[in-house]
Amino acid sequence: MFTMMDKLGSIMKSCFRTLFICVFICNNFFLVNSQQPNVVILFADNLGYNDIGVFGAPTSHTPNIDSLAYDGLKLNNWNSAAHLCSASRAALLTGRYPVRSGVYPAVFKTDAEDGLNPDEVTMAEYLKEEGYATSIVGKWHLGHRIEFLPTNQGFDEWFGIPYHMSGGSIDTHICGFDQNKTIWLPLFQGTNIVEQPVDLRNLAQRYADAARTFIRKSVENDKPFFLYVPFSHVHQLCAPQQADCQWASKQFSSNSPHGTFVNAVEEMDWIAGEILEEIENLHIKNDTFVLFTSDNGPWVAEQSCSGSKGPFEGRWLRDNVDQDCTACPHDFIPSPTEERPRRCVLVGNEDVYQLDGVHCGADTGLGGMWEANLRMPALARWPGHIPAGGETMKMVSTLDIVPTVLSIVGIDSHDISSSTLDGIDISHILFQDDTYQNQSTTQDERILFFWRDGFQDGPLPPPYGRMDVVAAKLGQLKFWFYTKSAHYNSDVEVFHEPPLIFDVISDPAEAFPLNPNDYQDEISNILILVDEHKLSVDWVKP
Secondary structure: OOOHHHHHHHHHHHHHHHHHHHHHHHHHHHHHHOOOOEEEEEEEOOOOOOOOHHHOOOOOOOHHHHHHHHHOEEEOOEEOOOOOHHHHHHHHHHOOOHHHHOOOOOOOOOOOOOOOOOOOOOHHHHHHHOOOEEEEEOOOOOOOOHHHOHHHOOOOEEEEOOOOOOOOEEOOEOOOOOOOOOOEOOEEEOOEEEEOOOOOOOHHHHHHHHHHHHHHHHHHOOOOEEEEEEOOOOOOOOOOOOOOOEEOOOOOOOOOOEEOHHHHHHHHHHHHHHHHHHHHHOOOHHHEEEEEEEOOOOOHHHHHHOOOOOOOOOHHHHHHOOOOOEEOOOOEEEOOOOOOOOEEEEOOOOOOOEEEOEEHHHOOOOOOOOHHHOEEOOEEEOOOOOOOOEEEOOOEEHHHHHHHHHHHOOOOHHHOOOOOOOOOOOHHHHOOOHHHHOOOOOHHHOEEEEEEOOOOOOOOOOOOOOOEEEEEEEOOEEEEEEEOOOOOOOOOOEEEEEEEEEEOOOOOOOOOOOOHHHHHHHHHHHHHHHHHHHHOOOOOOO
Protein backbone atom coordinates (compact mmCIF):
# COMPACT_ATOMS: atom_id res chain seq x y z
CA MET A 1 0.00 0.00 0.00
CA PHE A 2 1.03 3.55 -0.75
CA THR A 3 1.75 5.72 2.23
CA MET A 4 0.72 9.37 2.30
CA MET A 5 4.32 10.31 1.47
CA ASP A 6 4.29 7.99 -1.56
CA LYS A 7 1.11 9.61 -2.83
CA LEU A 8 2.56 13.06 -2.29
CA GLY A 9 5.74 12.10 -4.16
CA SER A 10 3.70 10.70 -7.03
CA ILE A 11 1.66 13.87 -7.24
CA MET A 12 4.80 16.03 -7.19
CA LYS A 13 6.42 13.95 -9.97
CA SER A 14 3.26 14.30 -12.04
CA CYS A 15 3.21 18.04 -11.48
CA PHE A 16 6.89 18.39 -12.44
CA ARG A 17 6.27 16.28 -15.57
CA THR A 18 3.29 18.44 -16.53
CA LEU A 19 5.28 21.61 -15.84
CA PHE A 20 8.18 20.34 -17.98
CA ILE A 21 5.83 19.53 -20.86
CA CYS A 22 4.19 22.96 -20.58
CA VAL A 23 7.56 24.71 -20.55
CA PHE A 24 8.74 22.63 -23.54
CA ILE A 25 5.60 23.35 -25.56
CA CYS A 26 5.58 27.05 -24.70
CA ASN A 27 9.27 27.38 -25.44
CA ASN A 28 8.89 25.72 -28.83
CA PHE A 29 5.80 27.78 -29.56
CA PHE A 30 7.85 30.90 -28.84
CA LEU A 31 10.69 29.73 -31.07
CA VAL A 32 8.34 29.01 -33.95
CA ASN A 33 6.49 32.29 -33.60
CA SER A 34 9.62 34.37 -33.05
CA GLN A 35 11.14 32.99 -36.25
CA GLN A 36 12.16 35.77 -38.61
CA PRO A 37 9.54 36.10 -41.33
CA ASN A 38 10.20 36.03 -45.03
CA VAL A 39 9.72 39.42 -46.68
CA VAL A 40 8.18 40.01 -50.11
CA ILE A 41 7.86 43.55 -51.50
CA LEU A 42 5.79 43.95 -54.69
CA PHE A 43 6.39 47.39 -56.22
CA ALA A 44 4.43 48.55 -59.27
CA ASP A 45 5.67 51.17 -61.75
CA ASN A 46 3.44 54.24 -62.31
CA LEU A 47 0.25 52.56 -61.11
CA GLY A 48 -2.65 54.84 -60.25
CA TYR A 49 -4.49 54.66 -56.92
CA ASN A 50 -7.60 53.03 -58.35
CA ASP A 51 -6.01 50.88 -61.05
CA ILE A 52 -6.39 47.89 -58.70
CA GLY A 53 -9.73 46.15 -58.15
CA VAL A 54 -10.07 46.72 -54.40
CA PHE A 55 -9.23 50.40 -54.90
CA GLY A 56 -12.00 50.86 -57.44
CA ALA A 57 -10.55 49.92 -60.84
CA PRO A 58 -13.46 50.09 -63.33
CA THR A 59 -12.04 47.64 -65.88
CA SER A 60 -8.91 45.87 -64.62
CA HIS A 61 -9.32 42.45 -63.02
CA THR A 62 -6.74 41.92 -60.25
CA PRO A 63 -7.88 39.00 -58.06
CA ASN A 64 -4.41 38.07 -56.83
CA ILE A 65 -3.40 41.50 -55.59
CA ASP A 66 -6.93 42.03 -54.26
CA SER A 67 -6.54 38.88 -52.14
CA LEU A 68 -3.93 40.71 -50.06
CA ALA A 69 -6.69 43.07 -48.94
CA TYR A 70 -9.06 40.26 -48.00
CA ASP A 71 -6.31 38.41 -46.09
CA GLY A 72 -4.62 41.53 -44.75
CA LEU A 73 -4.80 45.31 -44.47
CA LYS A 74 -5.77 47.97 -47.00
CA LEU A 75 -3.77 51.17 -46.46
CA ASN A 76 -5.79 54.03 -47.90
CA ASN A 77 -3.38 56.85 -47.06
CA TRP A 78 -0.05 55.51 -48.32
CA ASN A 79 2.22 58.27 -49.65
CA SER A 80 5.01 58.01 -52.19
CA ALA A 81 8.30 59.43 -50.97
CA ALA A 82 9.37 61.07 -54.22
CA HIS A 83 8.13 62.52 -57.51
CA LEU A 84 9.97 60.14 -59.88
CA CYS A 85 10.80 56.45 -59.91
CA SER A 86 14.57 56.35 -59.25
CA ALA A 87 14.09 58.48 -56.17
CA SER A 88 11.07 56.46 -55.02
CA ARG A 89 13.11 53.26 -55.25
CA ALA A 90 15.98 54.77 -53.32
CA ALA A 91 13.54 55.80 -50.59
CA LEU A 92 12.05 52.32 -50.43
CA LEU A 93 15.41 50.58 -50.08
CA THR A 94 17.08 53.04 -47.70
CA GLY A 95 14.22 54.57 -45.67
CA ARG A 96 15.72 57.99 -46.39
CA TYR A 97 14.67 61.02 -48.43
CA PRO A 98 16.43 60.72 -51.81
CA VAL A 99 18.04 64.16 -51.46
CA ARG A 100 20.18 62.60 -48.71
CA SER A 101 21.45 59.85 -51.00
CA GLY A 102 22.02 61.93 -54.14
CA VAL A 103 19.20 60.32 -56.13
CA TYR A 104 17.90 63.53 -57.70
CA PRO A 105 16.79 65.52 -59.65
CA ALA A 106 15.74 63.17 -62.48
CA VAL A 107 15.82 59.42 -63.10
CA PHE A 108 19.00 57.56 -64.01
CA LYS A 109 19.24 57.45 -67.80
CA THR A 110 21.23 55.23 -70.14
CA ASP A 111 24.23 57.58 -70.06
CA ALA A 112 24.22 57.95 -66.25
CA GLU A 113 27.64 57.61 -64.67
CA ASP A 114 26.30 57.34 -61.13
CA GLY A 115 23.73 55.42 -59.15
CA LEU A 116 22.63 54.82 -55.59
CA ASN A 117 25.66 55.64 -53.45
CA PRO A 118 27.27 52.34 -52.36
CA ASP A 119 27.74 53.90 -48.91
CA GLU A 120 23.97 53.86 -48.47
CA VAL A 121 22.74 50.82 -46.56
CA THR A 122 19.87 49.10 -48.32
CA MET A 123 17.18 46.89 -46.85
CA ALA A 124 18.81 43.97 -48.66
CA GLU A 125 22.08 44.67 -46.83
CA TYR A 126 20.36 44.89 -43.45
CA LEU A 127 18.58 41.58 -44.02
CA LYS A 128 21.60 39.84 -45.49
CA GLU A 129 23.43 40.57 -42.24
CA GLU A 130 20.61 38.71 -40.49
CA GLY A 131 21.13 35.62 -42.63
CA TYR A 132 18.49 36.29 -45.27
CA ALA A 133 18.74 35.16 -48.87
CA THR A 134 18.05 38.23 -51.04
CA SER A 135 16.79 38.57 -54.60
CA ILE A 136 15.41 41.22 -56.92
CA VAL A 137 13.24 40.34 -59.90
CA GLY A 138 12.36 43.27 -62.16
CA LYS A 139 13.27 46.91 -62.65
CA TRP A 140 16.27 48.33 -60.75
CA HIS A 141 16.71 51.96 -61.95
CA LEU A 142 19.36 52.92 -59.39
CA GLY A 143 22.41 52.89 -61.64
CA HIS A 144 23.49 50.41 -64.31
CA ARG A 145 27.28 50.56 -64.00
CA ILE A 146 28.63 47.50 -62.24
CA GLU A 147 29.40 49.15 -58.89
CA PHE A 148 25.76 50.30 -58.62
CA LEU A 149 24.04 47.08 -59.67
CA PRO A 150 21.82 45.22 -57.17
CA THR A 151 24.38 42.49 -56.56
CA ASN A 152 26.68 45.19 -55.16
CA GLN A 153 23.88 46.65 -53.05
CA GLY A 154 22.97 43.67 -50.89
CA PHE A 155 21.18 41.35 -53.31
CA ASP A 156 22.44 37.83 -53.92
CA GLU A 157 20.87 37.74 -57.36
CA TRP A 158 19.02 39.86 -59.91
CA PHE A 159 16.97 39.13 -62.99
CA GLY A 160 15.51 42.18 -64.70
CA ILE A 161 16.01 45.44 -66.54
CA PRO A 162 18.20 48.34 -65.38
CA TYR A 163 15.70 51.15 -65.99
CA HIS A 164 12.09 51.73 -66.99
CA MET A 165 10.44 50.46 -70.15
CA SER A 166 11.10 53.71 -72.02
CA GLY A 167 14.75 53.68 -70.94
CA GLY A 168 15.79 51.91 -74.11
CA SER A 169 14.47 51.07 -77.56
CA ILE A 170 12.52 47.87 -78.23
CA ASP A 171 11.74 46.72 -81.77
CA THR A 172 9.80 49.54 -83.46
CA HIS A 173 9.65 51.64 -80.29
CA ILE A 174 12.67 53.87 -80.82
CA CYS A 175 13.36 56.28 -77.98
CA GLY A 176 13.85 59.96 -78.77
CA PHE A 177 17.44 59.86 -77.44
CA ASP A 178 18.25 56.86 -79.68
CA GLN A 179 18.27 58.36 -83.17
CA ASN A 180 20.97 55.90 -84.28
CA LYS A 181 18.91 52.92 -83.09
CA THR A 182 21.70 51.48 -80.96
CA ILE A 183 20.44 51.87 -77.37
CA TRP A 184 18.35 48.74 -76.92
CA LEU A 185 16.72 47.90 -73.58
CA PRO A 186 18.79 45.10 -71.97
CA LEU A 187 17.84 42.21 -69.70
CA PHE A 188 20.30 41.39 -66.90
CA GLN A 189 21.07 38.21 -65.00
CA GLY A 190 23.30 39.30 -62.15
CA THR A 191 25.98 41.52 -63.72
CA ASN A 192 25.60 40.09 -67.23
CA ILE A 193 23.38 41.21 -70.08
CA VAL A 194 21.63 38.05 -71.26
CA GLU A 195 19.31 39.60 -73.86
CA GLN A 196 19.17 42.88 -75.79
CA PRO A 197 16.62 44.07 -76.58
CA VAL A 198 14.52 42.27 -74.03
CA ASP A 199 11.80 40.03 -75.48
CA LEU A 200 8.49 41.21 -74.04
CA ARG A 201 6.53 38.28 -75.41
CA ASN A 202 7.55 36.10 -72.45
CA LEU A 203 9.19 38.47 -69.98
CA ALA A 204 6.37 38.12 -67.43
CA GLN A 205 6.70 34.34 -67.43
CA ARG A 206 10.46 34.56 -66.92
CA TYR A 207 9.97 37.02 -64.06
CA ALA A 208 7.54 34.62 -62.41
CA ASP A 209 9.91 31.66 -62.92
CA ALA A 210 12.83 33.57 -61.37
CA ALA A 211 10.75 34.54 -58.32
CA ARG A 212 9.37 31.02 -57.79
CA THR A 213 12.81 29.44 -58.15
CA PHE A 214 14.32 31.81 -55.58
CA ILE A 215 11.54 31.11 -53.07
CA ARG A 216 11.84 27.33 -53.46
CA LYS A 217 15.62 27.45 -53.19
CA SER A 218 15.47 29.54 -50.03
CA VAL A 219 12.96 27.19 -48.38
CA GLU A 220 15.02 24.13 -49.36
CA ASN A 221 18.09 25.77 -47.79
CA ASP A 222 16.06 26.61 -44.68
CA LYS A 223 16.88 30.32 -45.01
CA PRO A 224 14.55 33.26 -44.49
CA PHE A 225 14.32 35.27 -47.69
CA PHE A 226 13.78 38.79 -48.95
CA LEU A 227 12.22 38.92 -52.40
CA TYR A 228 11.93 42.39 -53.97
CA VAL A 229 9.75 42.48 -57.09
CA PRO A 230 9.81 45.96 -58.69
CA PHE A 231 7.53 45.22 -61.63
CA SER A 232 8.40 46.54 -65.07
CA HIS A 233 4.64 47.00 -65.40
CA VAL A 234 2.84 49.36 -66.07
CA HIS A 235 5.36 51.82 -67.50
CA GLN A 236 4.75 52.57 -71.17
CA LEU A 237 7.20 51.99 -74.02
CA CYS A 238 8.99 54.64 -76.05
CA ALA A 239 7.30 56.25 -79.06
CA PRO A 240 5.51 55.85 -81.41
CA GLN A 241 2.34 56.19 -79.37
CA GLN A 242 -0.58 55.97 -78.49
CA ALA A 243 -2.12 52.90 -80.08
CA ASP A 244 0.54 50.38 -79.04
CA CYS A 245 2.41 52.08 -76.20
CA GLN A 246 1.74 49.42 -73.56
CA TRP A 247 2.98 45.86 -73.56
CA ALA A 248 2.16 42.33 -72.43
CA SER A 249 3.07 38.74 -73.21
CA LYS A 250 1.26 36.44 -75.58
CA GLN A 251 -0.63 35.05 -72.59
CA PHE A 252 -2.38 38.39 -72.04
CA SER A 253 -2.37 40.11 -75.43
CA SER A 254 -3.20 38.75 -78.85
CA ASN A 255 -1.10 41.60 -80.22
CA SER A 256 2.00 40.80 -78.11
CA PRO A 257 4.41 42.36 -77.45
CA HIS A 258 1.96 45.24 -77.71
CA GLY A 259 -0.99 45.45 -75.38
CA THR A 260 -3.45 47.73 -73.65
CA PHE A 261 -3.07 49.29 -70.24
CA VAL A 262 -5.54 46.74 -68.87
CA ASN A 263 -3.45 43.91 -70.39
CA ALA A 264 -0.39 45.24 -68.56
CA VAL A 265 -2.18 45.57 -65.20
CA GLU A 266 -3.64 42.08 -65.42
CA GLU A 267 -0.30 40.57 -66.40
CA MET A 268 1.30 42.24 -63.39
CA ASP A 269 -1.45 40.74 -61.22
CA TRP A 270 -0.72 37.32 -62.72
CA ILE A 271 2.96 37.56 -61.74
CA ALA A 272 1.90 38.50 -58.21
CA GLY A 273 -0.45 35.52 -58.21
CA GLU A 274 2.32 33.12 -59.21
CA ILE A 275 4.43 34.35 -56.29
CA LEU A 276 1.57 34.13 -53.80
CA GLU A 277 0.66 30.65 -55.03
CA GLU A 278 4.24 29.45 -54.54
CA ILE A 279 4.18 30.77 -50.99
CA GLU A 280 0.91 28.95 -50.40
CA ASN A 281 2.10 25.68 -51.91
CA LEU A 282 5.24 25.68 -49.77
CA HIS A 283 3.13 26.22 -46.62
CA ILE A 284 4.97 29.40 -45.65
CA LYS A 285 2.08 31.85 -45.96
CA ASN A 286 1.92 32.38 -42.19
CA ASP A 287 5.68 32.97 -42.13
CA THR A 288 5.78 35.57 -44.91
CA PHE A 289 5.16 39.31 -44.76
CA VAL A 290 3.92 40.60 -48.12
CA LEU A 291 3.57 44.27 -49.07
CA PHE A 292 2.21 45.65 -52.34
CA THR A 293 2.35 49.30 -53.41
CA SER A 294 3.48 51.54 -56.29
CA ASP A 295 6.42 53.89 -56.76
CA ASN A 296 4.44 56.73 -58.28
CA GLY A 297 1.13 57.58 -59.89
CA PRO A 298 0.07 57.73 -63.53
CA TRP A 299 1.94 59.64 -66.22
CA VAL A 300 -1.14 61.66 -67.10
CA ALA A 301 0.09 63.06 -70.43
CA GLU A 302 0.40 59.48 -71.69
CA GLN A 303 -3.40 59.26 -71.52
CA SER A 304 -4.63 55.77 -72.55
CA CYS A 305 -1.12 54.39 -72.03
CA SER A 306 -1.31 55.32 -68.37
CA GLY A 307 -3.49 54.82 -65.33
CA SER A 308 -6.17 56.81 -63.58
CA LYS A 309 -5.92 59.74 -61.19
CA GLY A 310 -9.06 58.53 -59.45
CA PRO A 311 -10.41 61.14 -57.01
CA PHE A 312 -7.07 63.00 -56.95
CA GLU A 313 -7.81 65.54 -59.66
CA GLY A 314 -5.58 68.43 -58.57
CA ARG A 315 -8.46 70.68 -59.47
CA TRP A 316 -6.93 73.88 -58.09
CA LEU A 317 -4.10 73.61 -60.60
CA ARG A 318 -6.52 72.93 -63.44
CA ASP A 319 -8.33 76.16 -62.63
CA ASN A 320 -5.18 78.26 -62.21
CA VAL A 321 -2.86 77.37 -65.09
CA ASP A 322 -2.82 79.14 -68.45
CA GLN A 323 -5.16 77.34 -70.83
CA ASP A 324 -2.53 77.59 -73.60
CA CYS A 325 -0.12 75.35 -71.68
CA THR A 326 -0.01 71.80 -73.09
CA ALA A 327 1.58 68.68 -71.58
CA CYS A 328 2.77 66.14 -74.15
CA PRO A 329 3.66 62.44 -73.88
CA HIS A 330 7.28 61.32 -73.57
CA ASP A 331 9.47 62.41 -76.53
CA PHE A 332 6.72 64.68 -77.90
CA ILE A 333 6.72 68.49 -77.79
CA PRO A 334 3.88 71.01 -78.15
CA SER A 335 3.25 72.25 -81.70
CA PRO A 336 -0.20 73.85 -81.61
CA THR A 337 -2.24 74.85 -84.62
CA GLU A 338 -5.44 76.83 -84.77
CA GLU A 339 -7.39 73.66 -85.45
CA ARG A 340 -5.47 71.58 -82.91
CA PRO A 341 -4.38 73.77 -79.98
CA ARG A 342 -3.14 70.71 -78.04
CA ARG A 343 -1.18 69.16 -80.91
CA CYS A 344 2.07 67.42 -79.97
CA VAL A 345 4.68 66.13 -82.42
CA LEU A 346 7.41 63.53 -82.03
CA VAL A 347 10.86 65.11 -82.00
CA GLY A 348 12.64 64.22 -85.25
CA ASN A 349 9.49 62.81 -86.84
CA GLU A 350 7.20 65.83 -86.75
CA ASP A 351 5.48 64.99 -90.03
CA VAL A 352 4.86 61.36 -89.14
CA TYR A 353 3.76 61.21 -85.53
CA GLN A 354 1.26 63.69 -84.17
CA LEU A 355 -1.23 63.47 -81.34
CA ASP A 356 -3.06 65.69 -78.86
CA GLY A 357 -1.69 66.34 -75.39
CA VAL A 358 -3.53 67.53 -72.30
CA HIS A 359 -3.88 70.84 -70.50
CA CYS A 360 -0.96 71.35 -68.11
CA GLY A 361 -3.49 71.84 -65.33
CA ALA A 362 -4.59 68.25 -65.82
CA ASP A 363 -1.02 66.92 -65.66
CA THR A 364 -0.92 66.29 -61.93
CA GLY A 365 0.45 62.74 -61.84
CA LEU A 366 3.99 61.40 -62.22
CA GLY A 367 6.62 64.11 -61.85
CA GLY A 368 4.54 66.35 -59.59
CA MET A 369 3.50 66.41 -55.95
CA TRP A 370 -0.27 66.53 -56.33
CA GLU A 371 -2.19 63.73 -54.64
CA ALA A 372 -2.42 61.66 -57.84
CA ASN A 373 1.35 61.13 -57.59
CA LEU A 374 1.46 60.76 -53.82
CA ARG A 375 -1.43 58.54 -52.80
CA MET A 376 -0.55 54.99 -53.75
CA PRO A 377 -2.58 51.79 -53.51
CA ALA A 378 -1.06 49.71 -50.71
CA LEU A 379 -1.83 46.32 -49.15
CA ALA A 380 -0.06 44.32 -46.44
CA ARG A 381 -0.48 40.66 -45.40
CA TRP A 382 1.04 38.57 -42.64
CA PRO A 383 -1.46 35.99 -41.30
CA GLY A 384 -1.50 35.76 -37.53
CA HIS A 385 -0.06 39.26 -37.17
CA ILE A 386 -2.00 41.55 -39.51
CA PRO A 387 -5.77 41.13 -39.00
CA ALA A 388 -7.58 40.11 -42.18
CA GLY A 389 -9.96 42.45 -44.00
CA GLY A 390 -8.99 45.66 -42.23
CA GLU A 391 -8.52 49.20 -43.54
CA THR A 392 -6.72 52.25 -42.22
CA MET A 393 -6.52 55.94 -43.05
CA LYS A 394 -3.35 56.48 -41.02
CA MET A 395 -0.80 58.50 -42.99
CA VAL A 396 2.15 56.30 -43.94
CA SER A 397 4.94 56.48 -46.48
CA THR A 398 7.24 54.40 -48.65
CA LEU A 399 9.97 55.71 -46.32
CA ASP A 400 8.46 53.52 -43.60
CA ILE A 401 9.17 50.19 -45.29
CA VAL A 402 12.77 49.83 -44.08
CA PRO A 403 12.18 50.65 -40.38
CA THR A 404 9.02 48.53 -40.36
CA VAL A 405 10.68 45.50 -41.93
CA LEU A 406 13.63 45.86 -39.57
CA SER A 407 11.19 45.90 -36.67
CA ILE A 408 9.27 42.79 -37.66
CA VAL A 409 12.47 40.80 -38.22
CA GLY A 410 13.80 41.85 -34.83
CA ILE A 411 16.27 44.62 -35.66
CA ASP A 412 15.96 47.79 -33.57
CA SER A 413 16.18 50.66 -36.06
CA HIS A 414 17.22 52.95 -33.20
CA ASP A 415 20.48 51.03 -33.01
CA ILE A 416 21.35 51.77 -36.64
CA SER A 417 24.23 54.23 -36.66
CA SER A 418 25.26 53.98 -40.31
CA SER A 419 22.49 56.27 -41.48
CA THR A 420 19.56 58.33 -40.31
CA LEU A 421 16.20 56.83 -41.21
CA ASP A 422 13.48 59.27 -42.19
CA GLY A 423 10.75 56.65 -42.11
CA ILE A 424 9.13 55.26 -38.97
CA ASP A 425 8.14 51.81 -37.79
CA ILE A 426 4.44 51.40 -38.68
CA SER A 427 4.07 47.82 -37.47
CA HIS A 428 1.57 49.01 -34.83
CA ILE A 429 -0.60 50.30 -37.69
CA LEU A 430 -0.24 47.09 -39.65
CA PHE A 431 -1.04 44.97 -36.60
CA GLN A 432 -3.96 47.31 -35.70
CA ASP A 433 -2.57 47.71 -32.19
CA ASP A 434 -5.30 49.68 -30.42
CA THR A 435 -3.22 50.14 -27.26
CA TYR A 436 -0.50 51.97 -29.19
CA GLN A 437 -2.88 53.93 -31.38
CA ASN A 438 -4.80 55.25 -28.37
CA GLN A 439 -1.70 56.80 -26.84
CA SER A 440 -1.32 60.59 -26.83
CA THR A 441 1.29 60.55 -29.59
CA THR A 442 -0.91 60.29 -32.68
CA GLN A 443 -0.51 60.23 -36.44
CA ASP A 444 -1.84 63.80 -36.51
CA GLU A 445 1.61 64.95 -35.36
CA ARG A 446 3.47 63.22 -38.19
CA ILE A 447 4.95 65.31 -40.98
CA LEU A 448 5.99 64.29 -44.49
CA PHE A 449 8.08 66.50 -46.79
CA PHE A 450 7.76 66.44 -50.58
CA TRP A 451 10.71 67.50 -52.74
CA ARG A 452 10.85 68.10 -56.48
CA ASP A 453 12.75 69.95 -59.19
CA GLY A 454 11.64 71.93 -62.24
CA PHE A 455 12.33 75.45 -60.93
CA GLN A 456 13.31 78.42 -63.09
CA ASP A 457 16.38 79.17 -60.96
CA GLY A 458 18.96 77.19 -59.08
CA PRO A 459 22.37 75.50 -59.26
CA LEU A 460 21.18 72.61 -61.43
CA PRO A 461 21.08 72.91 -65.23
CA PRO A 462 17.75 73.52 -66.99
CA PRO A 463 15.09 72.25 -66.76
CA TYR A 464 15.86 71.12 -63.21
CA GLY A 465 16.81 74.40 -61.51
CA ARG A 466 16.97 73.09 -57.97
CA MET A 467 15.47 70.61 -55.54
CA ASP A 468 13.16 72.14 -52.96
CA VAL A 469 10.37 71.22 -50.58
CA VAL A 470 7.27 72.20 -52.54
CA ALA A 471 4.74 70.76 -50.10
CA ALA A 472 4.42 69.11 -46.71
CA LYS A 473 1.73 67.18 -44.89
CA LEU A 474 0.91 67.48 -41.23
CA GLY A 475 -1.84 65.01 -40.45
CA GLN A 476 -4.61 65.50 -42.97
CA LEU A 477 -3.49 69.03 -43.87
CA LYS A 478 -1.31 69.59 -46.92
CA PHE A 479 0.65 72.85 -47.21
CA TRP A 480 1.78 73.96 -50.67
CA PHE A 481 4.75 76.34 -50.87
CA TYR A 482 5.21 76.07 -54.65
CA THR A 483 2.69 74.76 -57.16
CA LYS A 484 3.42 73.55 -60.68
CA SER A 485 2.25 70.84 -63.06
CA ALA A 486 4.18 67.61 -63.49
CA HIS A 487 7.54 67.13 -65.18
CA TYR A 488 8.94 70.10 -67.10
CA ASN A 489 5.90 71.65 -68.73
CA SER A 490 6.04 75.31 -69.69
CA ASP A 491 4.05 76.61 -66.69
CA VAL A 492 6.38 78.12 -64.11
CA GLU A 493 6.27 77.44 -60.39
CA VAL A 494 4.05 79.69 -58.27
CA PHE A 495 5.25 80.62 -54.78
CA HIS A 496 2.60 80.73 -52.07
CA GLU A 497 2.96 82.94 -49.01
CA PRO A 498 1.10 82.03 -46.89
CA PRO A 499 1.03 78.41 -48.03
CA LEU A 500 -1.89 77.05 -50.00
CA ILE A 501 -3.68 74.64 -47.64
CA PHE A 502 -5.92 71.67 -48.40
CA ASP A 503 -7.56 69.07 -46.20
CA VAL A 504 -6.64 66.17 -48.49
CA ILE A 505 -8.80 63.68 -46.62
CA SER A 506 -12.07 65.54 -47.01
CA ASP A 507 -10.92 67.22 -50.26
CA PRO A 508 -8.76 64.66 -52.13
CA ALA A 509 -9.26 66.61 -55.38
CA GLU A 510 -7.38 69.58 -53.87
CA ALA A 511 -10.15 71.83 -55.09
CA PHE A 512 -11.02 74.00 -52.10
CA PRO A 513 -8.16 75.83 -50.35
CA LEU A 514 -8.65 76.48 -46.65
CA ASN A 515 -8.53 79.99 -45.22
CA PRO A 516 -4.95 80.49 -43.96
CA ASN A 517 -6.21 82.89 -41.29
CA ASP A 518 -7.81 79.91 -39.58
CA TYR A 519 -4.50 78.01 -39.48
CA GLN A 520 -1.93 80.55 -38.30
CA ASP A 521 -0.47 78.27 -35.61
CA GLU A 522 -0.20 75.35 -38.04
CA ILE A 523 1.48 77.56 -40.65
CA SER A 524 4.03 78.85 -38.14
CA ASN A 525 4.76 75.30 -37.04
CA ILE A 526 5.08 73.87 -40.54
CA LEU A 527 7.46 76.61 -41.69
CA ILE A 528 9.78 75.90 -38.75
CA LEU A 529 9.66 72.17 -39.42
CA VAL A 530 10.43 72.65 -43.13
CA ASP A 531 13.41 74.89 -42.34
CA GLU A 532 14.72 72.35 -39.82
CA HIS A 533 14.30 69.55 -42.33
CA LYS A 534 16.17 71.41 -45.07
CA LEU A 535 19.02 72.20 -42.68
CA SER A 536 19.26 68.51 -41.78
CA VAL A 537 20.09 67.54 -45.38
CA ASP A 538 23.79 66.90 -45.91
CA TRP A 539 23.71 67.39 -49.66
CA VAL A 540 25.18 64.59 -51.72
CA LYS A 541 26.19 65.22 -55.32
CA PRO A 542 23.48 63.92 -57.68
